[in-house]
C-alpha cells in the first residue's frame with residue numbers, strides 16, 4: 063500500500079475523504095451498539111504536541127485504544143527536538159519504532175518536513191496553517207443533523223485562522239458555499255482561498271458578519287487569538303462586530319447550526335446564549351473528533 067498521510071483536506075482526494083466519513087459513521091454506530099473490534103492490535107501511534115490540547119490529545123488516545131492500539135504521548139520540549147535535533151532525523155528515528163505519527167505543531171513546514179522524512183503515516187493534529195481533523199468532525203456533525211452538506215451555505219465570522227483555512231478546503235472538497243466576514247488585516251491566507259476556488263469552492267467575502275450569516279445553514283467561529291498568535295493579538299474592539307450572539311444568529315436560517323471547534327472564549331467570539339442555545343452542536347463536534355479520527359487512523363494504517 064502506498065503511504066497514506068492525512069496532512070490536509072487538499073492532499074486527500076474527495077473520494078477518500080468521503081469514504082473516511084462513511085467509515086466514521088459506521089464505527090460510531092458500532093461503538094454505540096456495544097460492538098468491539100481491535101483492527102489496530104499491536105500498532106502504536108506517537109503523538110507529538112508542540113502546543114496545548116484537550117480534544118485532540120484525548121480523542122486520538124482513546125480512539126487508538128478503542129481500535130486495539132496504543133499511543134505514546136510526546137511533547138516537543140521533552141524530546142531532543144527541543145534541543146535542536148532536526149524534524150527530519152526525528153521522523154526517520156520514529157519510523158523505526160512506531161506505526162504512525164500524529165503531530166500538533168507551529169509552522170506547517172515542520173509538518174511537511176516530518177511527512178517527507180517519515181516512512182510511516184503522518185497525521186496533522188493542527189498547525190499554524192490548518193486543522194483538517196477538526197473539519198472531518200464538523201462535516202460529519204453537520205450531516206448527522208441536516209443531511210448532505212453539498213449545496214448548503216456556511217458562514218465564518220471572526221479571525222481568518224487555521225480552522226478557516228481547513229474550512230475553505232472543505233468547501234471545495236464537500237461542495238458547499240462559504241461566506242466569510244473577517245476584520246481588515248485578519249484575512250485568511252490567499253493560497254487557501256485560491257486553492258479552494260480553483261477546486262470548485264464557492265467562497266464569498268462579505269463586508270459584515272450580518273451579510274455573511276444571512277440565510278446560512280451553519281454559522282462557524284473560533285477564538286480571536288489562536289495558540290502561538292498571542293504576539294499579534296488585536297484589540298477585542300476590532301473583533302466585537304464579528305461576535306456570534308443571538309441577534310446575529312437571527313439573521314441565519316431558523317434551523318441554522320452553530321459550530322465552534324472549542325475551546326471557546328465565552329463573551330468574546332460567542333455568547334453563552336448561543337453556545338448553550340438550541341442552534342449549538344459544539345459538543346457533538348467534540349465527540350465526533352473521536353469517531354472521525356478513528357476512521358482517519360484506520361485509513362492511514364489500512365485497517
Ligand code: CP
Pocket residue numbers: 114115116117118119188196323324325
Ligand atoms: N478543537 C481542538 O482541536 O481542541 P484542542 O485544542 O483541545 O485539541
Ligand code: NVA
Pocket residue numbers: 188223224225284285287288289323324325
Ligand atoms: N484556531 C485555534 C484552534 C484551536 C483548536 C488555535 O489554533 O489556537
